[in-house]
Amino acid sequence: MILTAYRVEMSKIFSKWRTFIGFLALAVLIPIVVVGMSMQGEQFFKFATAGLKDNFEFTGHLLNGYAVAYIIFSSLYLHVPFLITLVAGEVLAGEATAGTYRLLLTRPLSRATMVNAKYLSTLTYTFLLVVCMAGLSLGLGIGFLGTGEVFIIRQQITILQADDLMWRFGYAYAWAFLAMATVSSVAFLCSSLVENAIGPIMTTMSIIIVMTIISAIDVPLFDYVRPLFFTNHMNSWKFFFDDPVRWDRIVPSFITLMLHIVGCFAAAHLIIRRKDILT
Amino acid sequence: MSLPVIEIRDLHKRYGSFNAVNGLNLTVQQGDVYGFLGPNGAGKSTTIRMMMSLIAPSSGSIKIFGMDLNTHRTKILARIGAIVERPDFYNYLTARRNLELLGRLSDADVSRPAIMKVLGMVGLDTRSESKVKTFSHGMKQRLGIAQALLHSPDLIVLDEPTTGLDPHGMVDMRDLILELAADHKKTIFLSSHILPEVELTANRMVIINRGQAIIEGAVQDLLNAGRMKVTIETPDAALALSIINASQLAQHVHSSTDAAVIMMLEKSEIPHVAAMLSSAGVGLHGIVPVRSLEEYFISLTREAA
Numbered sequence: 001m002i003l004t005a006y007r008v009e010m011s012k013i014f015s016k017w018r019t020f021i022g023f024l025a026l027a028v029l030i031p032i033v034v035v036g037m038s039m040q041g042e043q044f045f046k047f048a049t050a051g052l053k054d055n056f057e058f059t060g061h062l063l064n065g066y067a068v069a070y071i072i073f074s075s076l077y078l079h080v081p082f083l084i085t086l087v088a089g090e091v092l093a094g095e096a097t098a099g100t101y102r103l104l105l106t107r108p109l110s111r112a113t114m115v116n117a118k119y120l121s122t123l124t125y126t127f128l129l130v131v132c133m134a135g136l137s138l139g140l141g142i143g144f145l146g147t148g149e150v151f152i153i154r155q156q157i158t159i160l161q162a163d164d165l166m167w168r169f170g171y172a173y174a175w176a177f178l179a180m181a182t183v184s185s186v187a188f189l190c191s192s193l194v195e196n197a198i199g200p201i202m203t204t205m206s207i208i209i210v211m212t213i214i215s216a217i218d219v220p221l222f223d224y225v226r227p228l229f230f231t232n233h234m235n236s237w238k239f240f241f242d243d244p245v246r247w248d249r250i251v252p253s254f255i256t257l258m259l260h261i262v263g264c265f266a267a268a269h270l271i272i273r274r275k276d277i278l279t
Numbered sequence: 280m281s282l283p284v285i286e287i288r289d290l291h292k293r294y295g296s297f298n299a300v301n302g303l304n305l306t307v308q309q310g311d312v313y314g315f316l317g318p319n320g321a322g323k324s325t326t327i328r329m330m331m332s333l334i335a336p337s338s339g340s341i342k343i344f345g346m347d348l349n350t351h352r353t354k355i356l357a358r359i360g361a362i363v364e365r366p367d368f369y370n371y372l373t374a375r376r377n378l379e380l381l382g383r384l385s386d387a388d389v390s391r392p393a394i395m396k397v398l399g400m401v402g403l404d405t406r407s408e409s410k411v412k413t414f415s416h417g418m419k420q421r422l423g424i425a426q427a428l429l430h431s432p433d434l435i436v437l438d439e440p441t442t443g444l445d446p447h448g449m450v451d452m453r454d455l456i457l458e459l460a461a462d463h464k465k466t467i468f469l470s471s472h473i474l475p476e477v478e479l480t481a482n483r484m485v486i487i488n489r490g491q492a493i494i495e496g497a498v499q500d501l502l503n504a505g506r507m508k509v510t511i512e513t514p515d516a517a518l519a520l521s522i523i524n525a526s527q528l529a530q531h532v533h534s535s536t537d538a539a540v541i542m543m544l545e546k547s548e549i550p551h552v553a554a555m556l557s558s559a560g561v562g563l564h565g566i567v568p569v570r571s572l573e574e575y576f577i578s579l580t581r582e583a584a
Contacts, residue, residue, distance in 0.1 A: 004383050004384065005384060007383070008380045008383055008384060011376075011380055012369060012372075012380065015369075015371055015372055015376070016371055017371075098367055098368075098369065098370070099364075099365055099367030100367050100368065100369060101333070102331075102333060102363045102364065102367065103367065103368065103381060103426070104384070105331075105332070105333055106331045106332075106333065106356060106359070106361050106363065107356065107381065107384035107385050108353040108354070108355075108356040108357035108384070108385060108386070109353060109384055110352070110353060274335075276328075276333070276334040276335065277328065277333035277334060278328075278334065
């Protein structure tokens with residue numbers, strides 16, 4: 001029954017125009033960035049390395065598909081969650097708003113099955129959006145600009161060879177899915193609480209914004225709460241591009257994100273199973 | 280007698296200090312078209328929502344097909360088709376696609392011919408590929424009936440099914456209910472404000488008010504019990520009135536006009552009045568009992584209030 005319910009949910013999600021906003025945004029934005037970088041990317045890299053030219057000599061093919069994919073990943077990472085909440089925030093509350101809970105919950109399937117199917121379909125949508133982002137960034141980047149080394153300037157300068165990059169991107173996109181699944185789970189929980197589809201979308205966006213801002217403000221008071229914010233751990237994908245990979249930073253972040261996912265899903269489950277359907 | 284299809288015992292639903300349903304009892308037998316009547320706020324929709332497990336009772340029991348709703352929810356729902364209040368659908372999908380998705384969840388035959396058959400039953404087969412957002416309220420109501428019938432349920436729960444239908448649609452709906460009961464042996468639980476609908480379709484009924492059953496029984500028995508308003512249409516109203524006033528029935532005269540005398544009579548008294556007036560030479564155009572279920576309903580709920 002869960003499979004049937006899942007298929008029905010997927011059919012519903014992909015019958016809505018709103019679902020395609022995320023894919024459309026990526027399909028427009030990523031090619032623009034790739035084309036722009038292929039035309040004027042050299043200037044971008046000159047600017048980025050300007051402060052280092054006195055001490056280092058840069059040779060080789062700095063403007064390449066991997067580098068562009070890395071830049072796109074960094075840039076879109078905080079924006080994709082907003083696209084995800086458009087769908088995830090509506091999954092449960094949308095049924096309440098439309099009055100279709102009455103149709104759905106008078107079918108011979110348990111509420112638990114219904115919630116599981118809806119959650120799985122939300123995760124599937126999230127997964128497809130991340131795959132779309134990965135496919136477009138790497139596919140177009142490599143297609144237009146070929147492969148090459150990536151140098152990363154953070155606390156230290158890391159230069160990663162072309163043949164050492166694809167697996168790192170693999171992990172990074174897997175992390176992106178985990179992070180976006182966390183966002184989806186928060187939106188899913190918000191969606192179970194209210195009966196207006198706009199509410200959970202706005203609430204999830206607000207949570208992300210507030211947490212991101214608090215995480216960015218370097219005040220000692222916030223040091224205690226910062227590790228609890230899932231937004232603070234979403235950026236841990238960057239540790240896959242350290243050499244060696246910073247598993248000591250990745251594992252705690254993984255646990256934190258997983259706790260958020262499990263907690264939000266369990267809470268949504270409990271709420272829906274006990275909810276009186278009055279709409 | 281076979282097991283009741285619906286058996287509700289001492290059902291309560293409380294919202295804070297407000298008792299939406301307050302100790303409701305009712306029994307629906309197989310093959311019944313069961314009218315479920317009550318004024319606004321009487322607890323009809325709350326009861327139906329509890330029967331469909333959309334809301335949890337505060338206390339009491341609901342057994343459907345002899346099974347407890349708490350413990351056999353999915354088995355029970357597999358055998359029920361329902362419209363609960365407004366007929367809301369996925370507006371971005373076509374009528375056929377809505378039925379296809381909902382039918383899959385009910386393990387129904389969702390082949391195109393099967394869906395077109397139920398859409399044909401409710402007169403929507405020509406609009407099967409139209410998105411529901413283009414439908415009028417009446418069309419959504421018809422689609423609601425279609426989704427309730429798709430998986431060929433044994434029990435059909437209809438909550439105000441004629442709301443929003445035009446007169447033609449209301450007649451169609453009534454005929455469909457009678458057909459489902461007579462030809463397909465379905466049990467139908469019909470909540471309605473259109474009281475003549477219940478009078479014309481239901482064999483048994485309950486009237487509820489403030490969450491409690493006021494009266495339950497066979498529709499005809501309930502209608503035939505007690506006094507009803509009878510209009511005696513005659514060109515000799517003055518003569519008729521004087522004859523009645525001289526009889527033992529004088530106290531039952533309700534009012535009179537130039538063309539009619541209106542009395543409150545028991546059904547058994549009507550032939551006697553007719554014979555008395557005829558033998559006195561009063562021309563009669565008709566003797567019309569005007570007590571409808573509506574009047575009965577109003578008098579009962581007024582008494583209860």
